[in-house]
Amino acid sequence: MTEKTNRKNQIIEVASKLFFEQGYHVTGIKQIIEAADIAKGTFYCHFKSKEELGLEWLRRGSEKWIACRNAYLEQFGDEPARKLVALFDYQAKGAAACSYRGCAMLNMLAESPDLGCPMRQAIRGYKKDFLAFIRSLVDQHLPNASDADREQRAGAIYLLSEGATVAAQSFCKTGPIEIAKKQVEKILAE
Amino acid sequence: MTEKTNRKNQIIEVASKLFFEQGYHVTGIKQIIEAADIAKGTFYCHFKSKEELGLEWLRRGSEKWIACRNAYLEQFGDEPARKLVALFDYQAKGAAACSYRGCAMLNMLAESPDLGCPMRQAIRGYKKDFLAFIRSLVDQHLPNASDADREQRAGAIYLLSEGATVAAQSFCKTGPIEIAKKQVEKILAE
Amino acid sequence: MTEKTNRKNQIIEVASKLFFEQGYHVTGIKQIIEAADIAKGTFYCHFKSKEELGLEWLRRGSEKWIACRNAYLEQFGDEPARKLVALFDYQAKGAAACSYRGCAMLNMLAESPDLGCPMRQAIRGYKKDFLAFIRSLVDQHLPNASDADREQRAGAIYLLSEGATVAAQSFCKTGPIEIAKKQVEKILAE
């Protein structure tokens, strides 16, 4: 809340926008500091490298995304099935923009081939959490189903979500998300 | 077939490997020419720009992928359902490598935010064709189903394939492809 | 007249246009061969280097300019004074174009600082001849004037011509040529 955090936050916010809209490697430090209206050195007062900023982008971005998603899903109280379906409505809202850029994590995944690097660990962690979140809702919805059944359903819903994201990004349409949503309804109704 | 084409092919092959393994923007002309063991100028005798080479990579890569996939599916003769399922076996084969890099098109998608650029057009075209390919198999499998039904099933299978690709890439496991495969079997059995 | 000479002539003509309109150093071999629609190697069958072509441009260009100028002045028969004045009318005709590029020799002079190089020798030779041409007309017009007087008048006319050329090029107007012409009339009338 102080000036201190504000400055760092401002850099992260500005950079997050650029990284997401343009890509990580294609976005240079110069562009970031100009957009944030700070000096070169100031940037390195707050981040020891571009990668550190990139990690912060991924971390905060996922936190924000999760928080907003959860806030959106709250309206569905304790109805896990409706929540799972609503997940795709939430996705569709974000994808409505004419130049939808998909999922920051998946985009960064394409740009960071090194398996062990911090970026990849962050991506894996985030995606693992997302799958676990879906799984927990499936578990709530079908408490009596077998473990394997629930894993299959949760996995399928997760894949449909990922597929819908990249398809919406590819075609710049929300159609794929509709398809995914309908399929999820079927999966939960079976 | 002559020496002439060989040199250009060699550049494309070397570059395709690097683009796919490392990413497009992170791969420099210098690295490409060193890997291909040619002079800087030689590169520009064959390609008018890096982008042209990138487009050639996408074009040839998709051609090759489609050809190999079709060759693999031939063994299933005129059984469209088995072909659709086998699609995921084929995918799993490619994903077995310890550092699976997913789909070149989707990776490039993440790196090219400009909607109208040639890269994006190539990606859209390729993905549209892939969806159409799945759709034609679904049509063959369920000739009596309604158009909307077939669209939904084909769409879902397509999304599962995309999702499985990025998930396998994220986690470096073929597990997601197995999940997708099982789900496709259900979709076709309904 | 044969095919042989035609090809070489074509290169010279195309290059002359480009050198004059754009400048010598800024015009690349690639642009020349593309404009002439020939292969890289073909160029070097006819010229051993870019410089040789440049020299040929200057040589032929001055020959052509002199020939056209003389043809234009012929109408003034044996009236040297009118010829000297008409020289500026001729100059004005060339300078009427909206993006007048002045004198190829003077432009090349600006681009070739090396005093002893062939280009500079060509320029010096051409300018010496031009001054001598003016001098001969002055001599015809004022056969009884002293040598020093005629040298002064011829020199001044020459300088006015050079000045008018670069001024017309600077301002993209023919006004300076009119000024020069009037001054020459005064110089000859004294």
Place this chain on the structure above:
Amino acid sequence: MTEKTNRKNQIIEVASKLFFEQGYHVTGIKQIIEAADIAKGTFYCHFKSKEELGLEWLRRGSEKWIACRNAYLEQFGDEPARKLVALFDYQAKGAAACSYRGCAMLNMLAESPDLGCPMRQAIRGYKKDFLAFIRSLVDQHLPNASDADREQRAGAIYLLSEGATVAAQSFCKTGPIEIAKKQVEKILAE
């Protein structure tokens, strides 16, 4: 005055020398930074492009030339005619060097064919000012002459100056400047 400005000044001075002596296009950034003994990146800390440096060269060069000329002419107090004649003495001083390169503006003019580019605007502005300077001296010298008469005389003197510059550059002699000077004396005496 501080260290900061010194570095930038140093680059400008080094580059000005090279641009003037060799030509603009033929002088590379590499040569400039080597002569200035700085790193590539340092250059671009101070100038956003080669063109910006080129413009600075023209701007400072003309400022310096004008200042030195005015300082030289001061000795002639309020005698405009003597000042006009002395202009050519001043010119001759500069042209005495064995490899006289003439006027930076006219040389740059030869290298920049694009009418609207900043370089051309700078050149036009400078030349317009020079003509206006001559005109003001002519006006002082002949306050009772008609406007047209003064315009003609000033114009002729200007053209003689330009002509003398390029002729001295062409022949590497100051002779043409002497001729111009004598002619100017006549023009003012009439």
Place this chain on the structure above:
DNA sequence: AATGAATGAGCCTTCATTCAT
């Protein structure tokens, strides 16, 4: 904290020329 000058390896691309066909 904040600054911005300095670095030099690297970016993609063009240069004039050669040479085997």
Place this chain on the structure above:
DNA sequence: CATGAATGAAGGCTCATTCAT
């Protein structure tokens, strides 16, 4: 004669990072 692939130095410029102030 004509071709166009091959060369590698050079073109102008950007990169992420450091450091003295």
